[in-house]
Amino acid sequence: MNLDPDTLMGPLWTLLAFVALGWLAARRLAVDPRPIATLLIYLIAPLTFFRGLIQGGPTPAYLLVTAALFVAAGLVALAISRLARRTLPDEEAAVLAFSSGTGNTGYFGLPVALVLLPPTGVTLYLFGVLGITLYEFTLGFYLSARGRFSMRDSLIKILRLPLIYAFLAALAVEGAGLALPAAVLEGLEVFPPTYTLLGMMIIGMTLGRVTIRQLDWRFIGACVAVRYVLWPLLALGAAWGLQATLGIAPELAMALLLIGVVPMAANVVVVAMELGIAPEKGALAVLLTTLAAPLLIPLYLGWMRPLVGG
Template sequence: MSVFLTLLMKIIPLYFSIILGVFSTAFLNCNKETIAKILLFILAPIIVFNATISVKLDASVVFLPIFFFVLSTTIAFTSLKYFNKIYSDNTANLLAFSTATGNTGNIGIPLAILFLEPNIVDVFIFTVLASLLYQNSVGYYITAKGNFTAKQSLLKVAKLPVLHAFILGVVLNILGFKIPEMFMDYTNYLKGAYAILGMMLLGMGMEKIKTNNSFDLKFINYTLFIKFIIWPALIILFIFFDNNFIHFLNKDYYLLMFIFSIVPLAGNTVTVATLLDVKPQKMSIAVFISTIVSLFYIPLMIFLFGMMKF
């Protein structure tokens, strides 16, 4: 019960940010497209660069974001092939994109602080780069391809500054550069701004829910099944295989990977859907419902994972 209450206290502020987003659009006529651009083209690259240049790199640490990036990409293209048989419009693209990632930042990082050792929390934050890179590269491409040609989509991906920030951060990390101490507090402020604006955008995306028939039960069921059933099942399978045969990762990293897999749908999917005008209201509904479900789902899954023999 104490774990559940602690988690609840971590998630409640996120709902307040969603309410602020609804208020800012409904009463202040704020432009959600502008907020989406700030998130995707300014805040995300800075956060990615800071995390990449700060973490201590070794084989297991580097493996984690690569693993999750490859897993997300595999889930995305596999599900896209399936959903193209069900939907004739870009709903298939949006489903494939959104179910292959999760809210590893706004919800995943507080969970990591709760359940992981401080040094493993730093590794988790670095692993979150996998989500940001997927969302802003492969995920962006898949979603954009619902409205644009392959060439146009690839050009959009190549222009995303988050990819350039990641590459620059890795290079400077290898060369031994560090973020000056005078900027450390500022980077923490940026992380807070990213979290708040990201959740506000989720609320802003609910502006036309009633008029656009955004509540799609089939769409929601697909997202919840893949995110809350398929994802943790795949991670448990990998952990079982590594624990019994490969022995590459330790038990702390097992819990890190499991937490990464059980977070709800990512709020950033609303950002991309908004920028590309691919049913952002429908995506907002699905993200909001998955966040509510996660309130009860996450403590249960953490409890069940603790009972497993790893």
């Protein structure tokens, strides 16, 4: 099966429309994106995460995929953080460290997963995405906060994040065998699209405040290198290694490859906005990697899929 770039044009144009709406809201209506970032982090994201975990029907095998992606994202972010602090200012190093452990696995990655993977592969992919999301709002948030706050204050900020408790609540509900009422599940359906819409609009709102002087090609180049060079190679190496040692299924290998080739996550801007650490530079890097995605994702997957039996 060939992945035509046209497959990604629908998500791309929708994304750009959301970004444009955010830009107009900032330029014409003087909308402040900071309260929206707070709303996303403390309310919409936890409920979206809770719904996804409940509906996925977690099993020990699926949760192992979640844990593995969480650990992988954390190790990459810690390594990049150590390197970035030697060459970049603290705030920029914090944004780069956070972004290095995550990607746009939902808005861009999921449509591709639905095209490339069978139902079991899509499920594996989604539980991998849960691991990435869990990283974003635990270790990733801590690394971002350390760009501006002390270790103690950063840890306190993590403990206040409701997404951690949403994760534990979902596991408790599933472990107890409880079934949520249909009305509750129906009500939770509004949160994933709301999360996508507002997350993308924040990029536009932030770009509405950017001037040409804020273009930092060293920082943007570092973000692009981590997202489109380091992660594809790590994903390919992991898929190869796991197939050689554990004999993992091709659909799991493909899910890992897909997680490795998506563009930068919109949450880079959301978290940077909430913490006040260089959100403008993060927004520029997110936009550029997103614009490159329809070309690079088919190119990467077309090269890597035969190598893992996809």
